[in-house]
Each structure stands twice: as structure tokens, then as C-alpha cells.
Amino acid sequence: MREVARQAGVSVATVSRALNASGPVGEETRRRILETAERLRYVPNRTARNLKRVATETIGVLLPDLYGGFYSEVIRGAERAARAARYHTLLASAHDGLPELVRALRTLVGRVDGLVVMSPDIEADVLRKNLPPGLPVVVLGGAVAGHGSVAIDNAAAAEAVTRHLAGLGHRRIALVSGPAPNADARARRDGYRRALAEADLAPDPVLELAGDFTEASGRAAAASFLALSPRPTALFCANDAMAVGALQALRDAGLRVPADVALAGFDDIPLARYVTPALTTAHVPIDEMGSQAIDAVLRAVRGDAPAPPAVTLPTRLVVRESCGARL
Amino acid sequence: MREVARQAGVSVATVSRALNASGPVGEETRRRILETAERLRYVPNRTARNLKRVATETIGVLLPDLYGGFYSEVIRGAERAARAARYHTLLASAHDGLPELVRALRTLVGRVDGLVVMSPDIEADVLRKNLPPGLPVVVLGGAVAGHGSVAIDNAAAAEAVTRHLAGLGHRRIALVSGPAPNADARARRDGYRRALAEADLAPDPVLELAGDFTEASGRAAAASFLALSPRPTALFCANDAMAVGALQALRDAGLRVPADVALAGFDDIPLARYVTPALTTAHVPIDEMGSQAIDAVLRAVRGDAPAPPAVTLPTRLVVRESCGARL
DNA sequence: ACACTCGCTGTAACCGATTACAGTCGGCTC
DNA sequence: GAGCCGACTGTAATCGGTTACAGCGAGTGT
Secondary structure, eight states, rough: EEEEEEETSSSSHHHHHHTTTTTOOHHHHHHHHHHHHHTOOOOHHHHHHHHHTTOOSSEEESSEEEOOHHHEEEEEEEEHHHHHHTTTEEEEEESSSSSHHHHHHHHHTTTTTEEEETTTTHHHHHHHHHOOOOEEEEEEOOOOTSSSEEOOOHHHHHHHHHHHHHHTTOOOOEEEHHHHOOHHHHHHHHHHHHHHHHTTTOOOGGGGEEEOOOHHHHHHHHHHHOOSOOOSEEEESSSSHHHHHHHHHHHHHHHOOOTEEEEEEEEEEEETTSSSSSOEEEEEHHHHHHHHHHHHHHHHHHTTTSSSOOEEEEEEEESSSSTOOOO | OOOHHHHHHHEEEEEEEHHOOOOOOOOOHHHHHHHHHHHOOOOHHHHHHHHHHOOEEEEEEEEEOOOSHHHHHHHHHHHHHHTTOOEEEEEETTTTSSSHHHHHHHHTTTTEEEEEEEOOOOOHHHHHHHTTTOEEEEEEEETTSEEEEEEOHHHHHHHHHHHHHHHHHHHHHEEEEETTTOHHHHHHHHHHHHHHHHHTTTOOOEEEEOOOOSSHHHHHHHHHHOOOOSSEEEEEEESHHHHHHOOOOOOOOTOOOOTEEEEEEEOOGGGGGSSSSSOOEEEOHHHHHHHHHHHHHHHHHHHHHSSSSSEOOOOEEEEOSSSSOOO
8 A cells, every 4th residue: 555655646545545435535646546556456455454443344154064954055145145235254163062162253253243153052151251242143043141143933833843744644753853952952842742732642752762963863763763663654853954864764764755654854954845755844044044143243233223133033834745745 | 452461460562472372471470361361351353463464364265156055065165174274264255247256356355365266267367457466366166377276177077977878878968058158067068079979979959958057947958858859868967956957847747767868967966866866977076176275275375385286176977866877 | 915714635643463672680600 | 799591571663554633725705
């Protein structure tokens, strides 16, 4: 910048004003400055600008993982919203749980104007301890006191799926639930139980199979499912990845879906509509969760709102083929 | 930081040294500083540090789009490699072609230490004009003079797929190619033609259907395919997204794959193995392209190498069910 | 002719860290 | 006991922009 100023015969202040149109600059002077900058291929150093402006024009997006259709959709939605607002998206993931989460949080500070965090069972304390007070944070998929959140009603959605299965005449409906400590997983299980009670079906612990939201665990759970006697006629997986795994395992075992076993998932990841049979599932507006989270952060960043709100996005049952419902 | 220094009764220099372990600090002093920083919840401002260090510890990843399995994989690979090196990933996308590409390029400058760019037909000129000289850049999927690149041998891979089809006895093999100006698309078409020639099959312009790499265009191309008379017995789509679209359209038209029509794709996106029948396709190590691109940029950033190299990653034919080959 | 306004431009402070350099102090050597 | 060394700490320059403030000349009103 100094060099541009020198060659254009003006001061750096004038160069800055000319390039940002942030103050009065003589027509002739402006032209000369622009031309010189162009010739020198000068592009202002964003870091320096950010330091002075106390704003980075970027929002951090911290996810537990990047694998699978779910996170991809979140990222896509987030980037779309950020781009629309001329903000950037700084991506981070924390695979190894708390230690890496803390590390990621701390390295993000000062680089971002706000943060979207998704992490199973994130705690208010972790956030408070590792982030400067006042940094707008929106938690994805779980409310944390003092921060905004974008979530869905997991229990209601799971209840709707289970009710659908019951409505189709199934009396023994198994569940593959998510990892025990996970709040989403618990809520979905609760919804499942509620629907059973509602349909006057006795809850049965053996019907609740353990899973951890991975495709492999869905496959494993399907094996346990097959060992159940009498075998349940329906299987509800607490997310689509597990449902896809279960679908493969069931097929490998020679069972037809939905003729022999009705199968349902949760999330409606893009893949859900492509498998055969297409998966009946609870539709979660995943990309919208990403974009709304960004929007909420941005409102707080820009001071339009005191603090990001807690929003709950609607889900809906998507009936496809895997449950055998007449379409 | 000043506040921490004040409360701990030392200078900011000592605070900096204590927090970064970058110089000798008395045991007692260090303890007091750390404790004070903790109490004040002080986290150093990364922007300031970056300004002084002339490094941002982040690599920009600029993609044409974020939709679909392909880009998700690139992102995943890139983030993985960046995280391993303790770098961050700044995500950007340029949907609207050149204008937005230029804008993105310019806003990225000064925020990143290096750049991974993927864009159909990116030109050396655009890069040169909008980026400061010396910024390490790696182009994904197409070489640009003066920059590193990570690509695959599109023609060879397409040739292998086509040869596989020919080897299965197909004599009329149609192609759904990508958008005409796209270099990848052209190379794949060339490979297809080469394989035909190799198998002594006459090239026929009507067998080359237009597509644009989207699922919808695959569906549309399948319609044209069905109108061909006599109908070819095999359909090679220049990417998996189009193959998936074609698969749906063929099925909707009452045709069985592979019994009535052999279908092949290109890329091996995650979805390819999940559709029924699973897609025979050219496997492209997508996530590895992302990670290798980051690695190449990092080597340049760290000065281990003068400039990022041009690497070509191996592809391989993945035979699944959609072509009817005995497995 | 003088005071004032207004448009343009320059000087220098500042953002929040890092770090070169210099200074202090206790302990050792001879 | 003087000289030195090394460990520790502080002062201040610096990174590359932005911007408050001041200066300056030309035009305007009276």
C-alpha cells in the first residue's frame, strides 16, 4: 500500500480512501491511484484491515465430523447463507471429542465474528471457558443456556415415524437408537416410546437396540434384530446412516424390505431417496439448519438482535417405500 | 492482553512469552500470568497475531459449488489434511462463474496462506490478475501454468470404463458427456472415443448425448437415449450424478439395469455404491484430491518446496452391478 | 477584503499481538 | 571484589491497514 501511495504520489490515507470509497478523493487522484494499484496488482491485506476494524467477516462452523450426508448438507446451507451476506465460512471439525473441541474453539477465537457449533452434548461451561464473552454463538441441534440454537423437535418427529409404523399394523417395532449420552438420540428414543404407549404397545427393552449413528452400527444392529425371537416386523433406526446399514444387512440376510421388514430412518439425508427401497424417514431441513444458524449469528454480529434466539425448525414424515405404505 | 499484564503485574511482552512458551519466564511469574489469563478468560486475538506473523494458518478452498457428493468429499479430504497440519480451512464457492470467482479470489487474499482452487476452465490470467504473486495455489482437476495441480487422467479412466463395456460385448455404447467447455468433460469424451476406436467400433455422433454433470441432465439424456433407434445397449455417463439421474429415468421407463441397459458412471461418489444396482464407475480418489491439494499448498507455504508440483492421482475401474459383469 | 465553508489531502494514532534489543540482578570465577 | 554470564523482564518498534484530526487552498457571502 505504501508503494502504491508512493508511486501515485499521495499518502496511504488517500489510497485507503480511494480504494474503499470511504472519503472524498479528487477525481483525477482517484483515477491515478486505481490505475497504480491495478498495475502493481495490489490487493489490501485483509488481516490488517480486520485488526483495525475489529471484524473478520467470517463465521466459524464447528462440526463433530465431516463424514456423511448430514454434515455436508449443514455446510452447504451455512456457506450459502454466509455467502449471501458476504461473509466467509471457516470450517473446523473435532473428531476426538472434548480435547479437540476445546482446541478448535480456542484457535477459532479472533478469527471469526461468530460461531456455529454442533457437537453432541456440548456444555455451556466448555463454551464459556473457551470463548470470549460476547462472541455470538449458535448451537446446532441442542440448546445451551445463554446461546442461540437451531434445533428440531426430535421426540415429536420420532413419535411420528413410530406412529406411522404402528398405523401400518406393526405391533413389534424395534428401535436402533443412537449413542446413549447424545441428547438427540435420547429424545428420539423418548418419542419412540411415547408412540408405543400411545398405540397401546407394551414397551420392551429387548426391542431397543444399541447404535451409534454410524452405518456400521446399523448393520450390526440389524444382526441383533435378526436374532430376536419372535422377530419384530418393523425396524426404526434413529438416523438414516444406520438405516442404510441395516438395509444392507437385512438384504444380505435374504429379507425383503418392506415385504418382510418395514424399515424407517431419521434425518432424510440426500441418500435416503436413492437407496432401494427409498427410505421412509423423518425429514429434517438439514441445510436450512445450517443457513438459519448462520443467519442467527449474523443478526447478533450486526447488532440487529441482542442475542441469537432459539429456533425450532419443523420436521415432517416423508413416506417412501421402505415401510410398505401405499403411496 | 494489556489487562492480563496489568493484573499480573508484568509487561505484555512477558505475558506473550508465558502464553506461547516462546522465551524464558520465571516459574512463579508464569504461574501468575496463566492464572490471571484463565481468570480473565483471556484468549489471544488471532488476527493481531496473524498480522505480525504474516501468516494466517488457514488455507482457502474455492469450489464451483457445494452441492452433491463430489464436493463434499473434496472438502472432507481438505479439512482432514489441514487439521492434521493445524491449519484451518476457509471455504468459498463461486456459483455464478467468473464474476463471483474473481470476487471470491479477492476477498480471500490476505486471509489465507495458500489456496486450493477448483473451477471449470480456470485461466492462468484470472489467477494472476487477482492474486498477489507468490501466493501458493493448487488447482484441482486441471493444470494451470505456473501453479501446482492435483488431477486425474480423465481420458485414460473414461477409456477404461468404455473398454469394460465393450469387453462385455456391447457394440453400441452411448455417452452422456459433460458441459462442452469443461476440460474434464472433453477429456472423458476423448477417452470414450479412443476406446471405441480401439474396439473397432465406429464412432457415431448420435451416440454422444449432451449433459452438464447434473442429475437432471442425466435424466434428460436418458430420455434422448430411449429415443435412439436402434437403442444402444450401454450408456456411459461422464459422471455419477448423471448416471444416477439416468438410472431413475431408465427405471421409470420400465427398463431394467443392467439386463436391458448397461450403465456406467464416473467419479465413484459415495452414492454410487448405494443405488440399486450399484454403479460401475471409474473410481476417483476424491477426498485424496482434496487432501493432496492441501498438502501441496502447505509444502509451498512452509517453504519445503519452491512451488507446488503437478500430481496426477491414479483412478481405477470399479466394477459393480450396473453393467452386468459377472462379479 | 475578510471570514467561513467545503473539498481534498496528509500526519499520526491505533488495532493487539510478537520480538529485537537493552537493562537488571544474582551468582560465579579468578 | 571486579568482571562476566545467563536468566528474566521491560521498552518500544513493527505488521498493514483505517481514520480522527488538522492543514490548506479555492470559492462564497457580506
